[in-house]
Amino acid sequence: MDTPTARRPRLGVFKFASCDGCQLTLLDCEDELLGLAAQVDIAHFLEASSAVEPGPYDLSLVEGSVTTAEDAERIRRVRAESRHLVTIGACATAGGVQALRNFADVEEFRAIVYARPEYVETLATSTPIAAHVPVDLELQGCPIDRGQLLEVITAFLSGRKPDIPRHSVCFACKRRGIPCVTVARGTPCLGPVTHAGCGALCPSYGRGCYGCFGPSGSPNLPAMIPLLRSDGMSDEDVLRVLHTFNTAKFAAIEQETGPS
Template sequence: MSAVAHPPRLAVWKFSSCDGCQLTLLDCEDELLALAGQVEIGYFLEASDRELPPPYDLSLVEGSIATAADLERVRRVREQSRHLVTIGACATAGGVQALRNLASLPEYQAVVYARPEYIDSLDHSTPVSAHVPVDLELRGCPIDRRQLLEVITAYLADRRPDVPGHSVCFECKLRGTTCVTVAHGTPCLGPVTQAGCGAICPAYGRGCYGCFGPMETPNTRALLPLLRRDGVTEADAARLYRTFNAASPDFADAARQADEEGA
Protein backbone atom coordinates (compact mmCIF):
# COMPACT_ATOMS: atom_id res chain seq x y z
CA MET A 1 0.00 0.00 0.00
CA SER A 2 1.53 3.36 -1.04
CA ALA A 3 2.04 6.13 1.49
CA VAL A 4 -0.49 8.96 1.53
CA ALA A 5 1.02 12.14 0.08
CA HIS A 6 0.86 15.22 2.27
CA PRO A 7 1.34 18.93 1.44
CA PRO A 8 4.82 20.43 1.80
CA ARG A 9 5.71 20.41 5.47
CA LEU A 10 6.91 23.67 7.06
CA ALA A 11 8.78 23.95 10.36
CA VAL A 12 9.76 27.10 12.24
CA TRP A 13 12.51 26.82 14.87
CA LYS A 14 13.66 29.21 17.58
CA PHE A 15 17.17 29.38 18.99
CA SER A 16 18.75 32.31 20.90
CA SER A 17 16.59 35.25 19.85
CA CYS A 18 13.71 37.55 20.79
CA ASP A 19 11.00 35.83 18.62
CA GLY A 20 10.54 38.98 16.50
CA CYS A 21 11.14 37.22 13.18
CA GLN A 22 8.64 34.47 14.02
CA LEU A 23 6.12 37.19 14.89
CA THR A 24 6.68 38.66 11.43
CA LEU A 25 5.29 35.43 9.98
CA LEU A 26 2.30 35.50 12.32
CA ASP A 27 1.70 39.17 11.46
CA CYS A 28 1.18 38.25 7.80
CA GLU A 29 -2.47 37.51 8.77
CA ASP A 30 -4.44 37.34 5.49
CA GLU A 31 -1.45 36.01 3.56
CA LEU A 32 -0.87 33.44 6.28
CA LEU A 33 -4.42 32.16 5.92
CA ALA A 34 -3.86 31.59 2.19
CA LEU A 35 -0.50 29.99 2.89
CA ALA A 36 -2.00 27.65 5.47
CA GLY A 37 -3.98 25.97 2.71
CA GLN A 38 -0.81 25.22 0.76
CA VAL A 39 1.46 23.85 3.49
CA GLU A 40 1.30 21.63 6.51
CA ILE A 41 2.73 23.14 9.68
CA GLY A 42 4.98 20.47 11.10
CA TYR A 43 6.53 22.46 13.94
CA PHE A 44 5.91 26.06 15.03
CA LEU A 45 5.59 26.48 18.80
CA GLU A 46 4.94 30.22 18.49
CA ALA A 47 1.66 29.35 16.75
CA SER A 48 0.69 25.87 17.93
CA ASP A 49 1.76 22.98 20.16
CA ARG A 50 1.02 20.55 17.32
CA GLU A 51 4.11 18.65 16.21
CA LEU A 52 4.42 16.41 13.16
CA PRO A 53 7.32 14.05 12.55
CA PRO A 54 10.14 14.91 10.12
CA PRO A 55 11.26 15.21 7.43
CA TYR A 56 10.37 18.86 6.79
CA ASP A 57 10.37 20.33 3.30
CA LEU A 58 11.27 23.82 4.54
CA SER A 59 12.67 24.84 7.92
CA LEU A 60 12.83 28.50 8.94
CA VAL A 61 15.39 29.01 11.69
CA GLU A 62 15.41 32.07 13.94
CA GLY A 63 18.14 32.79 16.45
CA SER A 64 21.88 32.40 16.94
CA ILE A 65 23.79 29.42 18.25
CA ALA A 66 24.68 30.45 21.79
CA THR A 67 24.59 27.25 23.88
CA ALA A 68 25.78 23.67 23.56
CA ALA A 69 22.13 22.60 23.38
CA ASP A 70 21.59 25.01 20.45
CA LEU A 71 24.51 23.44 18.60
CA GLU A 72 23.26 19.90 19.04
CA ARG A 73 19.70 20.85 18.11
CA VAL A 74 20.53 22.82 14.95
CA ARG A 75 22.46 19.85 13.58
CA ARG A 76 19.40 17.70 14.14
CA VAL A 77 17.16 20.28 12.43
CA ARG A 78 19.50 20.30 9.42
CA GLU A 79 19.32 16.52 9.14
CA GLN A 80 15.52 16.64 9.22
CA SER A 81 15.09 19.43 6.65
CA ARG A 82 15.15 19.39 2.87
CA HIS A 83 15.70 23.16 2.79
CA LEU A 84 16.92 25.30 5.69
CA VAL A 85 16.53 29.09 5.61
CA THR A 86 17.86 31.28 8.41
CA ILE A 87 15.74 34.32 9.24
CA GLY A 88 16.88 37.49 10.96
CA ALA A 89 20.12 39.06 12.17
CA CYS A 90 20.54 36.58 15.03
CA ALA A 91 20.45 33.54 12.76
CA THR A 92 22.46 35.13 9.94
CA ALA A 93 25.06 37.14 11.90
CA GLY A 94 24.92 36.23 15.58
CA GLY A 95 22.57 39.11 16.45
CA VAL A 96 22.87 41.74 19.14
CA GLN A 97 24.03 39.02 21.53
CA ALA A 98 27.19 38.58 19.42
CA LEU A 99 28.48 41.73 21.12
CA ARG A 100 29.56 39.39 23.90
CA ASN A 101 32.11 37.93 21.44
CA LEU A 102 34.14 41.09 21.94
CA ALA A 103 34.78 40.50 25.65
CA SER A 104 35.05 37.79 28.25
CA LEU A 105 31.87 35.75 28.67
CA PRO A 106 32.43 35.25 32.43
CA GLU A 107 32.64 39.04 32.83
CA TYR A 108 29.27 39.51 31.11
CA GLN A 109 27.67 36.73 33.12
CA ALA A 110 28.93 38.16 36.41
CA VAL A 111 27.39 41.55 35.59
CA VAL A 112 24.04 40.26 34.30
CA TYR A 113 23.24 37.21 36.46
CA ALA A 114 23.09 36.88 40.24
CA ARG A 115 24.12 33.20 39.98
CA PRO A 116 26.25 32.96 36.81
CA GLU A 117 27.34 29.42 37.69
CA TYR A 118 23.91 28.23 36.54
CA ILE A 119 24.34 29.72 33.05
CA ASP A 120 25.49 27.31 30.34
CA SER A 121 26.59 29.32 27.30
CA LEU A 122 29.15 29.00 24.55
CA ASP A 123 31.93 31.60 24.51
CA HIS A 124 30.55 33.09 21.28
CA SER A 125 27.15 33.75 19.72
CA THR A 126 27.44 32.63 16.11
CA PRO A 127 25.24 32.43 12.99
CA VAL A 128 23.66 29.12 12.02
CA SER A 129 25.81 28.95 8.87
CA ALA A 130 28.92 28.59 11.03
CA HIS A 131 27.75 25.11 12.00
CA VAL A 132 25.49 23.63 9.30
CA PRO A 133 24.85 24.20 5.57
CA VAL A 134 22.23 26.89 4.95
CA ASP A 135 20.24 27.19 1.72
CA LEU A 136 19.39 30.89 2.10
CA GLU A 137 19.89 33.71 4.60
CA LEU A 138 17.03 36.16 5.05
CA ARG A 139 18.35 39.32 6.69
CA GLY A 140 16.80 41.91 8.98
CA CYS A 141 16.01 42.75 12.58
CA PRO A 142 13.27 41.81 12.17
CA ILE A 143 12.90 40.35 8.67
CA ASP A 144 10.59 41.92 6.11
CA ARG A 145 7.24 40.17 5.69
CA ARG A 146 7.27 40.60 1.90
CA GLN A 147 10.64 38.88 1.63
CA LEU A 148 9.50 36.11 3.97
CA LEU A 149 6.41 35.39 1.88
CA GLU A 150 8.53 35.44 -1.28
CA VAL A 151 10.91 32.86 0.21
CA ILE A 152 8.14 30.51 1.34
CA THR A 153 6.19 30.69 -1.93
CA ALA A 154 9.38 30.27 -3.96
CA TYR A 155 10.26 27.05 -2.20
CA LEU A 156 6.67 25.83 -2.59
CA ALA A 157 7.01 26.47 -6.32
CA ASP A 158 10.45 24.83 -6.41
CA ARG A 159 12.21 27.98 -7.64
CA ARG A 160 14.96 30.17 -6.20
CA PRO A 161 13.69 33.08 -4.09
CA ASP A 162 14.08 36.56 -5.53
CA VAL A 163 15.88 38.32 -2.67
CA PRO A 164 17.92 41.40 -3.64
CA GLY A 165 21.61 41.70 -2.86
CA HIS A 166 21.93 45.42 -3.65
CA SER A 167 22.09 48.27 -1.16
CA VAL A 168 19.42 50.31 0.61
CA CYS A 169 20.40 53.26 -1.61
CA PHE A 170 18.59 51.54 -4.50
CA GLU A 171 15.40 51.41 -2.45
CA CYS A 172 15.68 55.10 -1.60
CA LYS A 173 15.86 55.92 -5.30
CA LEU A 174 12.96 53.60 -6.15
CA ARG A 175 10.66 55.31 -3.66
CA GLY A 176 11.92 58.81 -4.53
CA THR A 177 13.50 59.49 -1.14
CA THR A 178 16.05 62.28 -1.02
CA CYS A 179 19.46 61.06 0.18
CA VAL A 180 19.70 62.07 3.83
CA THR A 181 23.50 62.14 3.68
CA VAL A 182 23.76 64.37 0.61
CA ALA A 183 20.91 66.69 1.57
CA HIS A 184 21.33 66.93 5.34
CA GLY A 185 24.70 65.40 6.27
CA THR A 186 22.97 62.62 8.19
CA PRO A 187 25.19 59.57 8.87
CA CYS A 188 23.80 56.55 7.02
CA LEU A 189 24.86 52.93 6.45
CA GLY A 190 22.59 52.64 3.41
CA PRO A 191 25.45 52.38 0.86
CA VAL A 192 26.76 49.16 2.46
CA THR A 193 23.53 47.64 3.86
CA GLN A 194 21.44 45.06 2.00
CA ALA A 195 18.06 46.15 0.72
CA GLY A 196 14.83 44.58 1.88
CA CYS A 197 13.33 46.92 4.45
CA GLY A 198 11.93 49.37 1.89
CA ALA A 199 14.36 52.09 3.07
CA ILE A 200 12.04 52.95 5.94
CA CYS A 201 14.48 54.99 8.04
CA PRO A 202 15.68 57.37 5.29
CA ALA A 203 12.05 57.91 4.28
CA TYR A 204 11.52 59.43 7.73
CA GLY A 205 14.68 61.53 7.65
CA ARG A 206 17.03 59.30 9.65
CA GLY A 207 20.05 57.36 8.47
CA CYS A 208 20.03 53.62 7.90
CA TYR A 209 21.62 51.80 10.85
CA GLY A 210 22.33 48.54 9.09
CA CYS A 211 19.81 46.12 10.59
CA PHE A 212 19.75 44.07 7.35
CA GLY A 213 23.50 43.50 7.44
CA PRO A 214 25.99 43.94 4.59
CA MET A 215 25.02 43.92 0.94
CA GLU A 216 26.92 41.80 -1.56
CA THR A 217 30.61 42.81 -1.69
CA PRO A 218 30.27 45.97 0.45
CA ASN A 219 33.17 48.36 0.89
CA THR A 220 32.46 48.98 4.56
CA ARG A 221 35.85 50.55 5.32
CA ALA A 222 35.41 53.14 2.56
CA LEU A 223 32.33 54.50 4.30
CA LEU A 224 34.26 55.39 7.47
CA PRO A 225 35.66 58.75 6.20
CA LEU A 226 32.15 59.77 5.11
CA LEU A 227 30.76 58.92 8.54
CA ARG A 228 33.51 60.98 10.15
CA ARG A 229 32.71 63.90 7.84
CA ASP A 230 29.15 63.77 9.10
CA GLY A 231 30.26 64.00 12.72
CA VAL A 232 30.51 60.34 13.74
CA THR A 233 33.48 59.53 15.97
CA GLU A 234 35.53 56.37 15.45
CA ALA A 235 34.02 54.86 18.61
CA ASP A 236 30.48 55.60 17.42
CA ALA A 237 31.25 54.21 13.94
CA ALA A 238 32.44 50.96 15.52
CA ARG A 239 29.26 50.76 17.60
CA LEU A 240 27.14 51.50 14.53
CA TYR A 241 28.65 48.59 12.61
CA ARG A 242 28.29 46.26 15.59
CA THR A 243 24.73 46.98 16.65
CA PHE A 244 22.75 44.23 14.91
CA ASN A 245 25.36 42.30 12.95
CA ALA A 246 28.44 42.22 15.17
CA ALA A 247 29.51 38.80 13.88
CA SER A 248 29.16 39.72 10.20
CA PRO A 249 32.72 39.63 8.74
CA ASP A 250 32.26 42.77 6.59
CA PHE A 251 30.79 44.88 9.41
CA ALA A 252 33.25 43.45 11.95
CA ASP A 253 36.18 44.40 9.70
CA ALA A 254 35.03 48.02 9.46
CA ALA A 255 34.43 48.16 13.23
CA ARG A 256 38.00 46.95 13.88
CA GLN A 257 39.32 49.59 11.49
CA ALA A 258 37.37 52.28 13.34
CA ASP A 259 38.77 51.03 16.64
CA GLU A 260 42.33 51.20 15.28
CA GLU A 261 41.85 54.70 13.90
CA GLY A 262 40.38 55.90 17.18
CA ALA A 263 43.12 54.37 19.36
Protein backbone atom coordinates in the same frame (compact mmCIF):
# COMPACT_ATOMS: atom_id res chain seq x y z
CA MET B 1 -12.10 6.12 -8.69
CA ASP B 2 -10.70 8.83 -6.49
CA THR B 3 -7.22 10.04 -7.33
CA PRO B 4 -4.79 10.14 -4.39
CA THR B 5 -4.26 13.55 -2.85
CA ALA B 6 -0.73 14.87 -3.26
CA ARG B 7 1.17 15.21 -0.01
CA ARG B 8 1.52 18.79 1.11
CA PRO B 9 5.05 20.00 1.94
CA ARG B 10 5.83 19.96 5.65
CA LEU B 11 6.97 23.23 7.24
CA GLY B 12 8.98 23.52 10.42
CA VAL B 13 9.78 26.79 12.23
CA PHE B 14 12.47 26.67 14.89
CA LYS B 15 13.75 29.15 17.47
CA PHE B 16 17.22 29.51 18.91
CA ALA B 17 18.63 32.53 20.83
CA SER B 18 16.45 35.41 19.65
CA CYS B 19 13.60 37.76 20.51
CA ASP B 20 10.96 35.88 18.43
CA GLY B 21 10.44 38.95 16.21
CA CYS B 22 11.08 37.12 12.94
CA GLN B 23 8.64 34.34 13.84
CA LEU B 24 6.08 37.02 14.66
CA THR B 25 6.67 38.45 11.18
CA LEU B 26 5.33 35.17 9.79
CA LEU B 27 2.30 35.34 12.07
CA ASP B 28 1.77 38.98 11.07
CA CYS B 29 1.22 37.86 7.47
CA GLU B 30 -2.42 37.37 8.55
CA ASP B 31 -4.52 36.86 5.37
CA GLU B 32 -1.53 35.48 3.45
CA LEU B 33 -0.90 33.03 6.28
CA LEU B 34 -4.35 31.52 5.80
CA GLY B 35 -3.59 30.81 2.16
CA LEU B 36 -0.17 29.47 3.08
CA ALA B 37 -1.64 27.13 5.69
CA ALA B 38 -3.78 25.59 2.96
CA GLN B 39 -0.68 24.72 0.92
CA VAL B 40 1.63 23.34 3.59
CA ASP B 41 1.40 21.23 6.70
CA ILE B 42 2.77 23.31 9.58
CA ALA B 43 4.38 20.44 11.43
CA HIS B 44 6.48 22.37 13.96
CA PHE B 45 5.90 26.00 14.97
CA LEU B 46 5.81 26.47 18.75
CA GLU B 47 5.15 30.20 18.44
CA ALA B 48 1.81 29.34 16.82
CA SER B 49 0.85 25.93 18.23
CA SER B 50 1.95 23.43 20.87
CA ALA B 51 1.04 20.60 18.47
CA VAL B 52 4.35 19.27 17.18
CA GLU B 53 4.95 16.58 14.59
CA PRO B 54 8.33 14.88 14.17
CA GLY B 55 10.45 15.35 11.06
CA PRO B 56 11.44 15.12 8.35
CA TYR B 57 10.49 18.61 7.15
CA ASP B 58 10.50 19.79 3.54
CA LEU B 59 11.24 23.38 4.54
CA SER B 60 12.60 24.61 7.87
CA LEU B 61 12.77 28.26 8.88
CA VAL B 62 15.28 28.87 11.66
CA GLU B 63 15.37 31.99 13.82
CA GLY B 64 18.08 32.78 16.35
CA SER B 65 21.78 32.25 16.96
CA VAL B 66 23.74 29.43 18.55
CA THR B 67 24.75 30.47 22.07
CA THR B 68 24.86 27.22 24.05
CA ALA B 69 26.28 23.75 23.54
CA GLU B 70 22.71 22.47 23.47
CA ASP B 71 21.93 24.89 20.63
CA ALA B 72 24.86 23.53 18.62
CA GLU B 73 23.63 19.97 19.06
CA ARG B 74 19.99 20.83 18.33
CA ILE B 75 20.70 22.70 15.08
CA ARG B 76 22.51 19.64 13.75
CA ARG B 77 19.38 17.58 14.44
CA VAL B 78 17.18 20.19 12.73
CA ARG B 79 19.49 20.21 9.70
CA ALA B 80 19.42 16.41 9.48
CA GLU B 81 15.60 16.46 9.47
CA SER B 82 15.27 19.30 6.93
CA ARG B 83 15.28 18.99 3.16
CA HIS B 84 15.70 22.77 2.84
CA LEU B 85 16.85 25.06 5.65
CA VAL B 86 16.43 28.85 5.55
CA THR B 87 17.77 31.09 8.29
CA ILE B 88 15.66 34.16 9.05
CA GLY B 89 16.77 37.35 10.74
CA ALA B 90 19.98 38.95 12.00
CA CYS B 91 20.39 36.51 14.90
CA ALA B 92 20.32 33.46 12.64
CA THR B 93 22.36 35.01 9.82
CA ALA B 94 24.89 37.08 11.81
CA GLY B 95 24.72 36.10 15.48
CA GLY B 96 22.46 39.04 16.39
CA VAL B 97 23.05 41.82 18.88
CA GLN B 98 24.03 39.11 21.38
CA ALA B 99 27.19 38.56 19.29
CA LEU B 100 28.60 41.63 21.04
CA ARG B 101 29.74 39.06 23.62
CA ASN B 102 32.23 37.86 21.00
CA PHE B 103 34.36 40.96 21.62
CA ALA B 104 34.40 40.83 25.44
CA ASP B 105 34.70 38.50 28.41
CA VAL B 106 31.47 36.49 28.63
CA GLU B 107 32.35 35.30 32.13
CA GLU B 108 32.41 38.90 33.32
CA PHE B 109 29.01 39.52 31.71
CA ARG B 110 27.56 36.44 33.35
CA ALA B 111 28.87 37.41 36.79
CA ILE B 112 27.44 40.93 36.52
CA VAL B 113 24.00 40.01 35.13
CA TYR B 114 23.08 36.87 37.07
CA ALA B 115 22.88 36.41 40.85
CA ARG B 116 23.93 32.74 40.48
CA PRO B 117 26.06 32.64 37.30
CA GLU B 118 27.15 29.06 38.00
CA TYR B 119 23.66 27.93 36.93
CA VAL B 120 23.91 29.64 33.52
CA GLU B 121 25.45 27.53 30.77
CA THR B 122 26.56 29.47 27.71
CA LEU B 123 29.19 29.54 25.01
CA ALA B 124 31.71 32.36 24.85
CA THR B 125 30.33 33.38 21.46
CA SER B 126 27.03 33.88 19.66
CA THR B 127 27.30 32.55 16.14
CA PRO B 128 25.05 32.33 13.05
CA ILE B 129 23.45 29.04 12.06
CA ALA B 130 25.69 28.82 8.96
CA ALA B 131 28.74 28.53 11.24
CA HIS B 132 27.45 25.12 12.34
CA VAL B 133 25.47 23.53 9.49
CA PRO B 134 24.94 24.07 5.74
CA VAL B 135 22.24 26.67 5.03
CA ASP B 136 20.28 26.85 1.77
CA LEU B 137 19.32 30.53 2.04
CA GLU B 138 19.82 33.43 4.45
CA LEU B 139 17.04 35.98 4.84
CA GLN B 140 18.48 39.07 6.52
CA GLY B 141 16.80 41.73 8.64
CA CYS B 142 16.00 42.74 12.20
CA PRO B 143 13.25 41.77 11.87
CA ILE B 144 12.88 40.24 8.41
CA ASP B 145 10.54 41.73 5.83
CA ARG B 146 7.21 39.90 5.51
CA GLY B 147 7.20 40.34 1.73
CA GLN B 148 10.59 38.69 1.42
CA LEU B 149 9.53 35.86 3.71
CA LEU B 150 6.40 35.20 1.65
CA GLU B 151 8.52 35.29 -1.52
CA VAL B 152 10.85 32.63 -0.09
CA ILE B 153 7.97 30.31 0.86
CA THR B 154 6.10 30.92 -2.42
CA ALA B 155 9.25 30.22 -4.41
CA PHE B 156 9.77 27.00 -2.50
CA LEU B 157 6.22 25.87 -3.24
CA SER B 158 6.66 26.81 -6.91
CA GLY B 159 10.02 25.09 -7.25
CA ARG B 160 11.90 28.23 -8.27
CA LYS B 161 14.67 30.44 -6.89
CA PRO B 162 13.47 33.24 -4.57
CA ASP B 163 13.67 36.76 -5.99
CA ILE B 164 15.42 38.50 -3.09
CA PRO B 165 17.19 41.79 -3.94
CA ARG B 166 20.92 42.04 -3.28
CA HIS B 167 21.29 45.77 -3.79
CA SER B 168 21.81 48.38 -1.08
CA VAL B 169 19.36 50.65 0.73
CA CYS B 170 20.58 53.52 -1.46
CA PHE B 171 18.96 51.84 -4.46
CA ALA B 172 15.70 51.55 -2.51
CA CYS B 173 15.86 55.27 -1.69
CA LYS B 174 16.24 56.13 -5.37
CA ARG B 175 13.29 53.93 -6.33
CA ARG B 176 11.09 55.67 -3.76
CA GLY B 177 12.29 59.14 -4.67
CA ILE B 178 13.71 59.77 -1.20
CA PRO B 179 16.38 62.50 -1.08
CA CYS B 180 19.74 61.26 0.17
CA VAL B 181 19.94 62.24 3.84
CA THR B 182 23.73 62.36 3.68
CA VAL B 183 23.93 64.61 0.62
CA ALA B 184 20.97 66.83 1.57
CA ARG B 185 21.50 67.06 5.35
CA GLY B 186 24.91 65.64 6.17
CA THR B 187 23.25 62.88 8.19
CA PRO B 188 25.41 59.79 8.79
CA CYS B 189 23.82 56.81 7.03
CA LEU B 190 24.76 53.17 6.51
CA GLY B 191 22.56 52.92 3.41
CA PRO B 192 25.46 52.48 0.94
CA VAL B 193 26.69 49.33 2.71
CA THR B 194 23.39 47.87 3.96
CA HIS B 195 21.30 45.16 2.30
CA ALA B 196 17.91 46.36 1.03
CA GLY B 197 14.71 44.91 2.43
CA CYS B 198 13.20 47.50 4.78
CA GLY B 199 11.93 49.75 1.98
CA ALA B 200 14.35 52.49 3.09
CA LEU B 201 12.23 53.05 6.19
CA CYS B 202 14.57 55.28 8.21
CA PRO B 203 15.64 57.55 5.32
CA SER B 204 11.95 58.03 4.44
CA TYR B 205 11.65 59.80 7.81
CA GLY B 206 14.82 61.82 7.33
CA ARG B 207 16.99 59.52 9.44
CA GLY B 208 20.13 57.64 8.50
CA CYS B 209 20.06 53.88 7.96
CA TYR B 210 21.13 51.84 11.00
CA GLY B 211 22.12 48.71 9.10
CA CYS B 212 19.28 46.47 10.33
CA PHE B 213 19.50 44.23 7.25
CA GLY B 214 23.25 43.72 7.47
CA PRO B 215 25.95 44.26 4.87
CA SER B 216 25.02 44.09 1.20
CA GLY B 217 27.09 42.16 -1.30
CA SER B 218 30.66 43.40 -0.93
CA PRO B 219 30.31 46.65 1.01
CA ASN B 220 33.14 49.15 0.76
CA LEU B 221 33.75 49.84 4.44
CA PRO B 222 37.15 51.48 3.85
CA ALA B 223 35.28 54.20 1.90
CA MET B 224 32.20 54.21 4.16
CA ILE B 225 33.95 54.75 7.49
CA PRO B 226 35.76 57.99 6.51
CA LEU B 227 32.43 59.29 5.15
CA LEU B 228 30.76 58.63 8.50
CA ARG B 229 33.58 60.51 10.20
CA SER B 230 33.24 63.44 7.83
CA ASP B 231 29.53 63.60 8.70
CA GLY B 232 30.39 64.19 12.33
CA MET B 233 30.70 60.73 13.86
CA SER B 234 33.53 60.02 16.29
CA ASP B 235 35.54 56.79 16.10
CA GLU B 236 33.49 55.52 19.05
CA ASP B 237 30.23 56.38 17.28
CA VAL B 238 31.38 54.56 14.13
CA LEU B 239 32.24 51.49 16.17
CA ARG B 240 28.85 51.53 17.86
CA VAL B 241 26.83 51.93 14.67
CA LEU B 242 28.62 48.97 13.06
CA HIS B 243 28.38 46.79 16.18
CA THR B 244 24.63 46.35 16.54
CA PHE B 245 22.23 43.79 15.02
CA ASN B 246 24.75 42.42 12.50
CA THR B 247 27.96 43.04 14.41
CA ALA B 248 29.57 39.71 13.47
CA LYS B 249 29.15 40.25 9.72
CA PHE B 250 30.38 43.84 9.78
CA ALA B 251 33.31 42.84 12.01
CA ALA B 252 34.29 40.08 9.59
CA ILE B 253 34.34 42.58 6.72
CA GLU B 254 36.42 45.00 8.81
CA GLN B 255 38.96 42.24 9.40
CA GLU B 256 39.13 41.42 5.69
CA THR B 257 39.51 45.02 4.52
CA GLY B 258 41.72 46.23 7.36
CA PRO B 259 41.43 49.36 9.53
CA SER B 260 40.05 52.53 7.97
